[in-house]
Amino acid sequence: MRIDILTLFPRMFEGPLDESILKKARERALVQIAIHNVRDHAEGKHRITDDRPFGGGPGMVMKVEPMVRCIESLKTLDSHVVLLTPQGKRLEQSTLQSLSQKKHLILVCGHYEGVDDRVRQLMVNEEISIGDYVLTNGAIPAMVVVDGVTRLVPGVLGHDDSSKDESFSHGLLEYPQYTRPEDFRGVKVPEVLLSGNHQQIAKWRQEMSRKKTQEQRPDLLK
Numbered sequence: 001m002r003i004d005i006l007t008l009f010p011r012m013f014e015g016p017l018d019e020s021i022l023k024k025a026r027e028r029a030l031v032q033i034a035i036h037n038v039r040d041h042a043e044g045k046h047r048i049t050d051d052r053p054f055g056g057g058p059g060m061v062m063k064v065e066p067m068v069r070c071i072e073s074l075k076t077l078d079s080h081v082v083l084l085t086p087q088g089k090r091l092e093q094s095t096l097q098s099l100s101q102k103k104h105l106i107l108v109c110g111h112y113e114g115v116d117d118r119v120r121q122l123m124v125n126e127e128i129s130i131g132d133y134v135l136t137n138g139a140i141p142a143m144v145v146v147d148g149v150t151r152l153v154p155g156v157l158g159h160d161d162s163s164k165d166e167s168f169s170h171g172l173l174e175y176p177q178y179t180r181p182e183d184f185r186g187v188k189v190p191e192v193l194l195s196g197n198h199q200q201i202a203k204w205r206q207e208m209s210r211k212k213t214q215e216q217r218p219d220l221l222k
């Protein structure tokens with residue numbers, strides 16, 4: 001899979017893409033990720049990427065031409081163009097599953113008051129929000145998508161089953177997990193997990209999963 005990210009802040013991606021599982025996935029060429037500075041596609045001495053909104057109002061709007069030129073320089077028949085915006089559909093695990101099936105993602109990050117709507121009208125296949133709140137720019141939302149998608153690409157996680165049996169994969173939250181020591185400050189690991197009885201362990205995990213979901217996210221059970 002290839003992912004191209006369009007942003008005004010390429011350096012924001014340096015840390016997250018160079019650590020842990022994302023770093024290894026890139027080194028093993030399971031995903032290719034490239035960052036593009038939209039400013040490189042702006043014209044004039046000052047390479048201006050924003051302007052005042054038509055109709056007035058506060059703030060600035062990202063200009064259409066540099067963004068469209070940048071997308072056009074990358075787009076192929078396999079591309080799926082995603083605009084990160086609080087006005088998009090809220091990101092869910094199922095969205096990540098579907099994005100992970102694509103060959104090529106182009107992630108468009110906005111800034112200021114957002115992006116001239118003609119970018120969306122002319123170029124975008126899907127609008128995604130990472131939640132009902134507003135951040136300063138699209139870099140962190142894009143990183144959320146890259147991280148969530150990359151771990152679903154076959155071969156990226158050490159154990160591919162890790163992403164098949166976790167929170168949201170069966171409409172429930174995951175059961176509590178424990179590792180050594182068996183007793184920490186008097187809080188003991190549930191006996192059943194030490195029993196070696198796989199049937200009992202599976203039953204306990206299913207019950208705990210349901211209980212946790214009922215307590216924290218009853219909306220998922222509806």
Ligand code: SAM
Pocket residue numbers: 084085086087108109110111112113114115128129130131132133134135136137138139141
């Ligand atoms: N004026 C816009 C509005 O009210 O919908 C908000 C613009 S926001 C300050 C600037 C950029 O940050 C957006 O264009 C988008 O790329 C990104 N952004 C902010 N919050 C986001 C969210 N919840 N999900 C996805 N992208 C977001």
